[in-house]
Amino acid sequence: MSRIGVFTCHCGENIGATVDCVKVAEMCKDIPGVVHSVEYKYMCSDPGQRQMQEAIKEHKLDGVVVAACSPRMHEPTFRRAAGDAGINPYMCEMANLREHCSWVHEKGEATTQKAADLIRVLVEKVKHNEPLHPIKVPVTRTAMVIGGGVGGIQVALDIANGGHKVVLVEKSPSIGGHMSQLSETFPTLDCSQCILTPRMVEAAQHPNITLMTYSEVEKVDGFIGNFKVTVRKKARKLDEHLCTGCGLCIQKCPNKKISDEFNEGLGTRTAIYVPFPQAVPNKPVIDTLNCTYYKTGKCKVCEKMCPTNAIRFDQEDELVTLDIGAIVLATGFKLMKTDAFPEYGYGKHKDIIDGMQFERLASASGPTSGVMKRPSDGRSPETVVFIACSGSRDRAKGVPYCSKICCMYTAKHAMLYKHKVHSGKAYVFYMDIRAAGKDYDEFVRRAIEEDEVKYIRGRVSKIYEEDGKLIVMGADTLMGGEPVVIKADMVVLATAVQSNDRSEELAQTLHVSYDSYGFFAEAHPKLRPVETNTAGIFLAGACQAPRDIPETVAQASGAAAKVVGLFSNEELTREPIVAVVNRQAAPVYSTCVGCFICQGACPYQAIEQEEIMARSGEVIMTLARINPGLCQGCGTCVATCRTKAIDLQGFSNEQLYAELMTL
Amino acid sequence: MEAVIQRAKELLEQGEVKAVLGYAKGTGSARRPHFARQAGQLDKLVMDEACVQNLAVYVTKHEVKKLGKVAVVALPVTQRAILQLMAERQLRDGSLAILAVDDGAVKELDSASALEEHLALKAQVLNAKDKASLADLEAMDQGQRWAYWQKELSRCMKCYACRNTCPMCYCDHCTMDCNRPQWVPVASHGIGNLEYHMVRTMHLAGRCVECGDCGRACPVGIPVHLLTIGAEETVHELFGQRAGHKAKLDYALSTFKTDDKESFIR
Numbered sequence: 070m071s072r073i074g075v076f077t078c079h080c081g082e083n084i085g086a087t088v089d090c091v092k093v094a095e096m097c098k099d100i101p102g103v104v105h106s107v108e109y110k111y112m113c114s115d116p117g118q119r120q121m122q123e124a125i126k127e128h129k130l131d132g133v134v135v136a137a138c139s140p141r142m143h144e145p146t147f148r149r150a151a152g153d154a155g156i157n158p159y160m161c162e163m164a165n166l167r168e169h170c171s172w173v174h175e176k177g178e179a180t181t182q183k184a185a186d187l188i189r190v191l192v193e194k195v196k197h198n199e200p201l202h203p204i205k206v207p208v209t210r211t212a213m214v215i216g217g218g219v220g221g222i223q224v225a226l227d228i229a230n231g232g233h234k235v236v237l238v239e240k241s242p243s244i245g246g247h248m249s250q251l252s253e254t255f256p257t258l259d260c261s262q263c264i265l266t267p268r269m270v271e272a273a274q275h276p277n278i279t280l281m282t283y284s285e286v287e288k289v290d291g292f293i294g295n296f297k298v299t300v301r302k303k304a305r306k307l308d309e310h311l312c313t314g315c316g317l318c319i320q321k322c323p324n325k326k327i328s329d330e331f332n333e334g335l336g337t338r339t340a341i342y343v344p345f346p347q348a349v350p351n352k353p354v355i356d357t358l359n360c361t362y363y364k365t366g367k368c369k370v371c372e373k374m375c376p377t378n379a380i381r382f383d384q385e386d387e388l389v390t391l392d393i394g395a396i397v398l399a400t401g402f403k404l405m406k407t408d409a410f411p412e413y414g415y416g417k418h419k420d421i422i423d424g425m426q427f428e429r430l431a432s433a434s435g436p437t438s439g440v441m442k443r444p445s446d447g448r449s450p451e452t453v454v455f456i457a458c459s460g461s462r463d464r465a466k467g468v469p470y471c472s473k474i475c476c477m478y479t480a481k482h483a484m485l486y487k488h489k490v491h492s493g494k495a496y497v498f499y500m501d502i503r504a505a506g507k508d509y510d511e512f513v514r515r516a517i518e519e520d521e522v523k524y525i526r527g528r529v530s531k532i533y534e535e536d537g538k539l540i541v542m543g544a545d546t547l548m549g550g551e552p553v554v555i556k557a558d559m560v561v562l563a564t565a566v567q568s569n570d571r572s573e574e575l576a577q578t579l580h581v582s583y584d585s586y587g588f589f590a591e592a593h594p595k596l597r598p599v600e601t602n603t604a605g606i607f608l609a610g611a612c613q614a615p616r617d618i619p620e621t622v623a624q625a626s627g628a629a630a631k632v633v634g635l636f637s638n639e640e641l642t643r644e645p646i647v648a649v650v651n652r653q654a655a656p657v658y659s660t661c662v663g664c665f666i667c668q669g670a671c672p673y674q675a676i677e678q679e680e681i682m683a684r685s686g687e688v689i690m691t692l693a694r695i696n697p698g699l700c701q702g703c704g705t706c707v708a709t710c711r712t713k714a715i716d717l718q719g720f721s722n723e724q725l726y727a728e729l730m731t732l
Numbered sequence: 733m734e735a736v737i738q739r740a741k742e743l744l745e746q747g748e749v750k751a752v753l754g755y756a757k758g759t760g761s762a763r764r765p766h767f768a769r770q771a772g773q774l775d776k777l778v779m780d781e782a783c784v785q786n787l788a789v790y791v792t793k794h795e796v797k798k799l800g801k802v803a804v805v806a807l808p809v810t811q812r813a814i815l816q817l818m819a820e821r822q823l824r825d826g827s828l829a830i831l832a833v834d835d836g837a838v839k840e841l842d843s844a845s846a847l848e849e850h851l852a853l854k855a856q857v858l859n860a861k862d863k864a865s866l867a868d869l870e871a872m873d874q875g876q877r878w879a880y881w882q883k884e885l886s887r888c889m890k891c892y893a894c895r896n897t898c899p900m901c902y903c904d905h906c907t908m909d910c911n912r913p914q915w916v917p918v919a920s921h922g923i924g925n926l927e928y929h930m931v932r933t934m935h936l937a938g939r940c941v942e943c944g945d946c947g948r949a950c951p952v953g954i955p956v957h958l959l960t961i962g963a964e965e966t967v968h969e970l971f972g973q974r975a976g977h978k979a980k981l982d983y984a985l986s987t988f989k990t991d992d993k994e995s996f997i998r
Contacts, residue, residue: 660905664820670986691821709986711935712903713910726913 071102071196074130078112078137087171089181096185122154132195136164136188157200164191193731197724201645206698208294209394210636218246220610220621221399222272227629229277239282243348252432255481256512269349293605294641296393304384306355311379314351318371327359333426336436341371395605395632402611405460405564413532419445421560431485441489443559450558454541455479457499460565468565473615475563476503480513483522495522566615599628646719647700661692661714667706675699733779735838741771754805755783786943788813788899803829809943812976813899818844819981844979887952890920894946894956937963938984941976
């Protein structure tokens with residue numbers, strides 16, 4: 070006969086105000102198998118837990134039901150306490166009186182009765198519980214960082230400095246990300262490249278960091294501590310070991326009119342190229358879509374020019390599989406393009422540009438070498454209008470959220486413009502100025518007060534072209550909605566920050582949750598901001614939500630700390646809530662018939678084949694076996710198995726049946 | 733039929749197969765399965781319109797497997813069942829010599845890939861009677877359909893003939909016989925009957941080869957085959973997959989795909 074203790078918690082007012090906990094505790098005493106039932110204001114508090122532990126010892130309890138909040142909240146707490154008191158932690162179960170009862174019902178007799186019923190169900194379950202033991206798995210102490218922007222670089226450096234190996238995977242030919250494209254950074258106006266490129270070099274030279282540029286993650290198998298990641302190394306079409314980065318091939322490439330991604334389409338590049346002169350690694354790639362040789366079969370100028378014979382036209386993509394212990398996602402963001410705005414001319418006016426294009430115009434390494442020239446005719450713009458919240462906080466554009474960085478970079482843009490064109494006029498249309506951050510508001514005030522940027526609170530309804538000028542029609546809502554018309558030479562849209570291309574695909578590859586905008590979801594918005602719901606996968610930077618550089622770097626260091634913490638263990642302990650295929654004595658062996666339909670249903674590739682052999686070595690049966698290291702306990706295979714040969718530990722068929730039948 | 737017998741004789745005499753499974757005359761106009769282990773027993777084999785049973789149900793039995801390689805006179809339904817059984821790893825590829833008799837001529841198929849190729853050549857067509865019955869059921873509203881099955885299934889006496897005749901119901905330990913815990917009551921009564929047939933239907937949805945043997949086996953004439961065939965047709969409609977057409981397991985209801993059209997799976 071079981072000796073079960075029931076501990077009912079008031080959760081302050083949360084449960085106590087709706088459920089008569091004293092009565093519930095009284096009612097539970099009558100459940101067969103229950104030898105002890107008490108209630109307490111805060112069961113999770115230290116005195117509450119102590120009360121439970123003492124009762125376990127005093128009444129020789131072999132099972133415990135804590136009737137309190139969601140097991141998601143405090144199951145680990147109570148299981149630990151039960152374990153400390155000497156019983157198997159998995160003999161402790163929680164009845165969720167808060168989310169399943171008090172929060173969803175009015176105060177009343179029926180609510181109290183339901184609370185007692187919920188406990189009764191769990192008491193039946195505990196009677197069928199079996200002691201379970203945590204699963205130990207080894208940890209591969211190599212981290213993979215996906216995305217080589219400032220966030221990814223920071224994560225990689227921090228983990229590498231912590232003494233662990235890091236593989237930094239970047240899809241473009243160079244690390245650096247968006248930050249390498251920026252001119253200056255707010256709120257200090259220090260040069261972006263000057264602070265970033267030394268970090269890029271440091272990452273490339275660090276003995277613990279392996280750079281994999283021009284590479285993409287193709288497949289991820291395994292689980293925390295034991296991932297198997299397949300990376301596609303896209304063919305650069307040259308031998309990286311032979312290439313010295315002399316750049317002769319780039320100079321001689323006859324195909325020079327290709328729109329330059331790094332300069333956001335404002336400049337041109339060759340078919341064999343490095344994205345920017347400070348690229349790391351400084352090894353070119355051949356753009357096979359635009360290269361004359363790949364289009365016509367003739368040319369090969371680069372091959373002829375190369376002093377080290379490094380060009381390999383027949384090079385193929387390479388798939389590399391790596392053993393990885395933890396993964397950090399730092400895949401960044403993309404900006405909404407100007408063609409998403411019908412009211413601003415669908416992107417057809419060359420002088421309506423987005424924020425990143427402005428960065429390139431203002432950058433000393435940009436297509437104009439930092440001289441302010443408008444894209445259409447190269448004249449110096451005398452009047453520039455900046456429009457903040459272009460697309461952001463706009464449900465009609467599908468972006469209800471704030472892009473967070475635009476208020477600051479718009480102020481920065483207006484300042485940079487004023488610093489370069491002293492006679493120019495800068496106008497900023499804004500909805501609100503959100504400049505929360507160290508020295509941020511001071512920075513915006515400086516733009517307004519010292520650099521005389523004219524801030525107009527209001528939206529721009531339309532922009533059209535007239536006599537080489539852009540007519541910006543807006544309203545000033547602080548002047549009673551008075552219409553404002555500005556004849557501008559150039560308009561800069563602070564377009565919305567969006568999740569990166571293919572982020573959903575990557576999330577699915579990694580089994581990571583994501584929100585409806587494609588940003589990766591953190592495990593808890595406040596308390597676990599750098600972790601995902603998939604153990605061993607962490608987040609840094611704008612792939613989670615719009616972020617600026619200081620926040621990205623801070624989060625990157627946070628993620629790195631998590632990884633280093635994980636790697637400080639030799640083995641990991643996992644919950645034993647895994648599926649198990651039953652085994653029986655010969656000649657039955659198992660009720661599994663070996664149809665392996667479960668194998669296709671398993672999202673984690675956890676189901677393997679096991680051969681039952683006779684002494685002669687003859688295979689008697691081939692049965693399914695579930696790898697406890699890979700199994701996540703989702704239970705899909707249990708539902709799929711026709712012979713009910715699979716049981717989920719802690720949620721077995723018999724337990725569920727007993728729970729249902731007691732109602 | 734002579735050609736089949738001739739080939740079977742060769743196979744038996746050369747020792748390539750240990751037995752030949754086909755049809756023989758049974759009581760009245762019925763046909764029964766016939767195992768010929770010697771060439772002399774082959775004369776009894778017949779092949780006519782009355783040969784309808786899916787012989788694949790026998791080849792998974794331990795007694796038959798123990799014989800060694802067996803030749804099976806196989807109608808398209810039998811071929812589909814054998815291919816599905818191979819995909820579900822209940823039959824080893826190459827453990828049977830399949831004498832396909834669907835084109836008049838005999839075609840010998842001895843591997844899953846040969847079966848797959850052979851079956852891909854022709855479309856699977858549902859017989860007119862079952863098609864009409866399914867259309868009638870489809871035309872009913874939900875209430876009428878519920879009442880229809882309640883009434884039909886109330887006659888079920890849980891003899892499990894439908895299960896035992898089904899080539900795809902090969903589990904040694906059927907979940908219906910599981911009594912720890914006993915989810916489905918054994919006794920023949922309303923809810924228990926309904927549960928049994930619902931479980932059977934779900935277990936065959938996406939796996940049913942549409943032979944209709946379950947319906948023919950029912951001693952009280954419940955058209956239970958309409959349940960499984962109906963479910964199979966629905967799976968085909970929704971996922972474009974059919975049981976018994978692929979050598980590699982292609983089971984719509986247990987395949988995890990990240991690009992599933994339902995958003996909950998992501």
